[in-house]
Amino acid sequence: MSAITNGLQSISDLLYRSFLPEKLNNPLGYVLCIIFALFTAAVFALLPIKIALLFVGLMVGIPLLGACFVDLKVGVGFIMIFGFFVIIMSKYVDAPFGIGLDALIFVLMFSLIVQVSKTKDISFAKHPISYFILAWIGYSLFQVLNPSAASLMAWLYTVRSLAGLLFLYFIASYAFTSKKIIFNSIKIILGLGLIAGLYGLKQEFVGFSSMELAWVNADPKRYQLIVQWSRMRIFSLFSDPTTYGILSAYIGVMCMVIATGPYNWVKRSILIFTAVVSMMGMAYAGSRTPFVLVPAGILFYVLMTLNRYVIMATVAASLMFGALMVKSTSNPVIYRMQSAFKPGEDASMQVRIDNQARVQPFIHSHPIGAGLGSTGAWGARFTPDSWLASFAHDSGFVRIAVEAGWLGLILYMAMLFTIMRYGIYYYFRTTDPAIKNMYLAITTAFFILVLASYPQEAIVMLPTSLIFYILLAALVRMKDFDEGYQEVLRKEEEGRIV
Secondary structure, three states, rough: HHHHHHHHHHHHHHHHHHOOOOOOOOOOHHHHHHHHHHHHHHHHHHOOOHHHHHHHHHHHHHHHHHHHHHHHHHHHHHHHHHHHHHHHHHHOOOHHHHHHHHHHHHHHHHHHHHHHHOOOOOOHHOHHHHHHHHEEEEEHHHHHHHHOOOHHHHHHHHHHHHHHHHHHHHHHHOOOOOOOHHHHHHHHHHHHHHHHHHHHHHHHHHHOHHHHHHHHHOOHHHHHHHHEEOOEOOOOOOOOOHHHHHHHHHHHHHHHOOOOOOOOOHHHHHHHHHHHHHHHHHHHHHOOOHHHHHHHHHHHHHHHHHOOHHHHHHHHHHHHHHHHHHOOOOHHHHHHHHHHHHHOOOHHHHHHHHHHHHHHHHHHHHOOOOOOOOOOOHHHOOOOOOOHHHHOOHHHHHHHHHHHHHHHHHHHHHHHHHHHHHHHHHHHOOOOOHHHHHHHHHHHHHHHHHHOOOOOOOOOOOOOOHHHHHHHHHHHHHHHHHHHHHHHHHHHHHHHHO
């Protein structure tokens, strides 16, 4: 019996050492990789392709899900990657990837609850922004009692994704236990932005794949949105050119801001390259909104820094950009850019203004709104006979005002104001050059997304919906790893005690 016990203990020690400290970088790992490769080849050779993909997906997905549950840092990183590629995967494979993304967030949320119940430490969530997010969750749950809501299912489907995204903020806040982890997460976001930008340029200069062309032609409305002025607007990995254009705008501006930080020339070159790729992708996507967002973001950066060299460079660039905007052209890309700065001549902008005027009396008379999911896709699915189901809100703020009422809009705007307030506050209070620079980049990105939420539903679009709350967690947590800021807090606390 003793020999058996010793043997089992030896095997246990071997597996622990091989999987954790050595991370399978050993003979056992090589053997397992070879076995897995041979088995995967046999599965694809012998089984139908869909069954083979499902089988291999389970083999990879189950261990990965376990890793995400055990280590929330892995979960946050995987969610970002999954969020970037979920839409393009849905174009090629008919599978409920959206439900899978929601399920993954809730698995991480359950893991967070388990870990917090053990440590009894909720200091990561003690912040005014956290309280606003909890208030927004509570208000969204309260909407189930809204007497004006025509569909309980529309509320359920909306809350399912909304609650998951809001809880992602708490998941990331708990996972961000060091400056390195936060910066690595931001590197992943910018790296994925670069991949999206390069793929978008591939669509422009090499062409669309046959599957993408089939996807565009499958829906007449989608075709009209993408094919304009005798050319196809690129959409990269995403569902439409607007989503891609807005993402390119704030990723590009973030890279430009971060490039001014305390980094070597290699990192700055990569950041500038990513910014250039993003700006080019934004231009070829042809959405008007991002063309306004980039100058607005740069202006916000200038006002935050008030550096005379930055101001001079911005003035010179503005003069050249202004000359380009007034120059007559037949180029469809440049024409789309010029039309963004001529709202009086933009028919689509006038339609938005008319729709907002038409819905204002309804908003005034419904302080808690018509119920979550009463407009958009869920409205068309669950309440198709309602006039709100076909109402083109074309705005994140207008949608909130219609669905959650003007009380909900006030709460949401107060949350955005608090986010901007603390972003600016921490930028001026922190002393670590890298953290200060990152606060400026993140706050500028938030400023861009807040502006974009008036003409578009910017914050709720994948993958921006994920990036927004992960960057929000970074904004709340970064100051905890700035020694100068913590020293100031200690002195202030000592002064209050004395």
